[in-house]
Amino acid sequence: MSAPLRGRRIGAGRTPWILVLPALAGVLFLLLPFAGLLVRAPWPTLGARLLTPEVRAALLLSLTTASVATAISLLLGIPLAWVLARTSFPGRRLVRALVTVPMVIPPVVGGVALLLAFGRSGVLGRYLYDWFGYSMPFTPAAVVAAQVFVAMPFLVISVEGALRGADTRYEEAAATLGASRAVIFRRVTLPMVMPGVGAGAVLCWARSLGEFGATITFAGNFPGRTQTMPIAVYVAMQTDPQSAIVLSLVLLLVSLVILVGLRERWVGSL
Amino acid sequence: MSTDSLYTRLVVSRPGFRLDMELSAAPGEVVALLGPNGAGKSTALRALAGLLPLTRGRILLEGRDITALPTESRPIGMVFQDYLLFAHMSALENVAFGPRCRGTDKRRARREAAEFLARVGLGDHARSRPAALSGGQAQRVALARALAVRPRLLLLDEPLSALDAHTRLTVRSQLRRHLDDFDGAAIVVTHDPLEAMVLADRVTILEHGTVVQNGTPAEVAQHPRTEYVARLVGLNLYRGRARGTTVDIGSGPGSARIAAREPGRGEVFVAFPPRAVALYRERPTGSPRNTWRLTIDGIERLGDQVRVHLDGELALSAEITPAALAELRMEPGEKAWACVKATEVDSYPA
CATH class of the missing domain: 2.40.50.100 (RNA polymerase II/Efflux pump adaptor protein, barrel-sandwich hybrid domain)
Known part of the structure; x- marks a missing residue:
């Protein structure tokens, strides 16, 4: 019964071209650059270029820092999301707005702000240096800090949304069974919002992996120490475009593997 | 009255509504709180569970004042309207959750949970996730979960309303048996007079936040004292x-x-x-x-x-x-x- 209906709808030319044409143009615009990457890739020398120490170091640094940044974001972001979703205190709305600021400001500005806060003469960095002799800028830690700064808000927003959508009566049920608030959070709330946590973690990781502006401003560009994949791509583009293509392909592949691998489990809610 | 298991006066005020009632129950007695929607039945139950703060009043359970205790410290078991089984845990883990939270070690909690599941006839469904259970089975798991903490007060909020008419009959008689076995006081909130008559030893009727009638099911059915009760019976x-x-x-x-x-x-x-x-x-x-x-x-x-x-x-x-x-x-x-x-x-x- 539905088949002839569907046939008639398409055959009768009812499809609104005013929507389909821009949609097609949009898809092409998104896909063509990838096609360009694949077409222009130096396939014969791909393996050799991939195995250079510089590429391996940049890839390793990117994967490590993005993972550490995601772990830190989870550790700080989930409690922050809980506080924003489940408690009320004066200024809660303001805090929530401030938390999302890094999502909208240009990352370079974030990098400058991080320097002003944690630089050797920064608001906080001054004391870190005076008391402990520790200087964060231009270290792998600075790479992680830059990534956490720009990526954690994605996780917070995602988890907060999941918490707001979760049915709090399950938490009440747990309380009647004798569970303390900490136990309720760990054994009832967290499992309930796991899809949101997973989606947020993937977003956070992907954003960290691609971080460029804040990183190069706050952590600089030291091969092997702070030169992440995106920075390596940018640098290679100036001197050796073929390598830039290879690096871009690697980044693309890593992102796709993560997205496809986790889609079934978590990203369904994205 | 010293023979009471539960004695309480509950006052909950909020804009446009005020609940002010006394309620008592003897050990082993099942009291039905019956009333139309918005009468305050669920409010009373939530106040007893500590999920809602009292404006005034107090709750004495077996001589002990539990008014100031937080929910997790009250010796209560609660069966919720749509059961609220934890979806990410098996039936067994759901039932073992309470004993675990109250300090029983893991192996013993699981063994006790298995016993409670067997008691409600679900020994074979210990590993099932709530999503795989029928409505009647989920209701029994919820009951086992509430009983597994060995409560001194059992609270049931519309325990059968989520079931279809056919299942309700079977589950209702099973529930009646389990309530008979329970030696503490039990409060059943319902808007279904038949459910109240079958499950309860005593019926307390609540309208607009106050008790309008209180008696055995037979007394209430024969001698209603308000229009609402008369229509019910x-x-x-x-x-x-x-x-x-x-x-x-x-x-x-x-x-x-x-x-x-x-x-x-x-x-x-x-x-x-x-x-x-x-x-x-x-x-x-x-x-x-x-x-x-x-x-x-x-x-x-x-x-x-x-x-x-x-x-x-x-x-x-x-x-x-x-x-x-x-x-x-x-x-x-x-x-x-x-x-x-x-x-x-x-x-x-x-």
């Missing part, structure tokens, strides 16, 4: 002044007179069942004492009977057979004669 109910067997309902032009079976004095309730009412087109000969000329308000089907609503000097419902209705050949808006034998009319002090 299917009786025509009036309040009036008795002189001998004659009861005057209201005063002035809207007044009516009802003859009752037994003599009374002063303020009384009079009640009679709709099936005791006979309807006629013409004034019946012999004229029994309770004869009124009333306007037909509405006619509805009720099982294999017909319910006719009438209004006039008295508002009443009559239950007649479809054959009788056919013989009557009457429509809403027409006037009919309604008769009730005095021997069918019950009167009791207000």
